[in-house]
Amino acid sequence: MALRKLDIKALDFIVEQMIETVDKSKDEIFRIGEQCRQEHDSLIAELKEIKEQVKQVIVEGDDLEIKARLARKRLSEVSKNFRAFSEKEVREVYENAHDLQTRHTINVQFEKQLRLRRDDLERRLLGLQETIDRAETLVSQITIISNYLVSDIKDIGEVLEDAKMKQDFGLRIIEAQEEERKRISREIHDGPAQLLANVLIRSDLAEKVHKEFGPEQSLLEIRSLKEMIRAALYEVRRIIYDLRPMVLDDLGLIPTLKRYLATVEEYSKVVKLNFVHIGEDKRLPSKYEVALFRLIQESVQNALKHSKASEITVKFERRKDSVSVIVKDNGIGFNPDEKKSGSFGLIGMNERIVILEGVLSIESSPATGTAIKMQIPLLD
Numbered sequence: 001m002a003l004r005k006l007d008i009k010a011l012d013f014i015v016e017q018m019i020e021t022v023d024k025s026k027d028e029i030f031r032i033g034e035q036c037r038q039e040h041d042s043l044i045a046e047l048k049e050i051k052e053q054v055k056q057v058i059v060e061g062d063d064l065e066i067k068a069r070l071a072r073k074r075l076s077e078v079s080k081n082f083r084a085f086s087e088k089e090v091r092e093v094y095e096n097a098h099d100l101q102t103r104h105t106i107n108v109q110f111e112k113q114l115r116l117r118r119d120d121l122e123r124r125l126l127g128l129q130e131t132i133d134r135a136e137t138l139v140s141q142i143t144i145i146s147n148y149l150v151s152d153i154k155d156i157g158e159v160l161e162d163a164k165m166k167q168d169f170g171l172r173i174i175e176a177q178e179e180e181r182k183r184i185s186r187e188i189h190d191g192p193a194q195l196l197a198n199v200l201i202r203s204d205l206a207e208k209v210h211k212e213f214g215p216e217q218s219l220l221e222i223r224s225l226k227e228m229i230r231a232a233l234y235e236v237r238r239i240i241y242d243l244r245p246m247v248l249d250d251l252g253l254i255p256t257l258k259r260y261l262a263t264v265e266e267y268s269k270v271v272k273l274n275f276v277h278i279g280e281d282k283r284l285p286s287k288y289e290v291a292l293f294r295l296i297q298e299s300v301q302n303a304l305k306h307s308k309a310s311e312i313t314v315k316f317e318r319r320k321d322s323v324s325v326i327v328k329d330n331g332i333g334f335n336p337d338e339k340k341s342g343s344f345g346l347i348g349m350n351e352r353i354v355i356l357e358g359v360l361s362i363e364s365s366p367a368t369g370t371a372i373k374m375q376i377p378l379l380d
Contacts, residue, residue, distance in 0.1 A: 019146060026142040033135030040128045047121045050114055057111045064104040071097035136182070144178050191235035199228050234267075253289040254281050254316070257296060261314060268304060272311045279318030288378065291352050292323065298349050299327035299372045307331025307370060321378050328371040333364040 075097040078085055085093075202225055210218035248256045254277055261273040284292070296314060303312050309331030317324040353360040358376035 022142055022146045026139055026146065029135050029138050029142070033132055033139065036128050036131045036135065040125060040132060043121050043125050043128070047118065047125065050118050050121065054111065054114045054118060057107060057114060061104065061107045061111060064100060064107055068097070068100040068104045071100045140178055140182060144175055147178070187235075192232045195228055195232035195235065199225055199232070202228065248289060248293060249286075252281075252283045253292060256289075256293060257314065257316065260293075260297065261300070264300060264304070271304060271309060273300070274311070274313040276313065276315040277318075278316070282318070284323070284378070288323070288356070288376070291356055292325065292376070295349055295352055295374060296325060296327060302346075302372075303327065303329040303331060303370065307333070309369065323374075323376045323378065325374040325376075326371055328369065330369045333366050333368050333370050335364075335366060 071093075075093050078090055078093045082090055202221060206218050206221035206225065209221050258275055261275050265271065265273040283289070296316075300312060300314065303309055307329045309329035312327065312329045315324075315326040315328070350360055353374065353376070356376045357379065358374060361373045362370065363373070364370035
């Protein structure tokens with residue numbers, strides 16, 4: 001027994017050391033990723049500025065080329081009839097032609113330098129983006145490993161006696177949590193975080209505008225800031241709603257779906273969403289309402305992201321002992337046989353359907369749109 005306790009202590013020590021090493025590695029990779037992200041953002045700003053300079057230099061170059069050509073033509077005319085002009089006039093024509101040609105040559109060289117710098121920045125941005133993507137993937141994978149090492153799945157083990165089932169179940173839970181955190185992180189970064197960063201930049205601009213142009217112009221900037229803050233608040237509320245729509249518990253599935261689709265339609269501004277409800281509007285058990293809402297939400301989001309559709313229709317039919325759902329869009333569609341496997345969204349939908357003992361099918365072809373069909377039995 002003493003030996004067994006000693007072995008357990010030794011194993012605990014080894015696991016603690018592993019966790020500490022894994023966490024240090026994750027922090028280091030995260031730090032590298034953040035540094036790359038900061039450099040990436042800085043280079044994006046520089047690239048934008050250089051592209052504007054290139055446009056300006058090209059316009060100036062075209063203007064100088066025309067002026068230089070006219071000056072050379074004028075110089076040629078003066079040279080042929082130089083006796084008809086005074087020495088001062090000849091000198092002025094020559095100096096003007098020489099000056100324009102010199103400025104045009106300098107302009108061409110400057111444009112070449114800007115283009116080289118632009119190409120170099122674009123190559124560096126590609127490399128940085130690859131590093132950022134690899135860092136995010138590694139951090140996600142290491143987090144999964146770390147969480148799995150520290151997770152206590154003893155209670156689950158009493159239900160899942162088979163060791164392989166226990167391992168798979170624990171990993172899938174952690175992977176799902178990590179993917180959800182990554183999704184939320186990206187939504188916050190791409191939505192409210194970007195908007196608030198722009199608010200900070202524009203607030204500095206408003207101060208400069210007030211000093212240089214007076215209160216009327218600064219008032220316009222302040223109004224623009226209010227719109228940006230309103231957009232950021234809308235994004236935060238949308239993310240909270242996506243996490244867990246509180247009205248689902250209060251009102252039920254059908255009213256929540258109607259409100260969700262109306263919100264999505266308002267947010268997208270370019271896609272029309274229709275909802276068709278057949279059958280009685282009777283509350284379902286909570287597990288069915290949550291699962292069905294997530295399935296429909298994932299289907300709609302997939303259509304918005306990938307289908308380029310102008311119209312999405314959700315048909316919900318409640319029968320006595322089952323529920324039928326069809327989410328159809330009029331987008332570009334795809335060939336299911338050529339579609340790459342491993343899509344996390346489809347995997348998650350399949351897993352929910354399997355848990356509910358239902359059936360999921362996808363009908364699609366290029367240019368005809370996509371229809372996702374779900375048939376779920378209502379079990380006692």
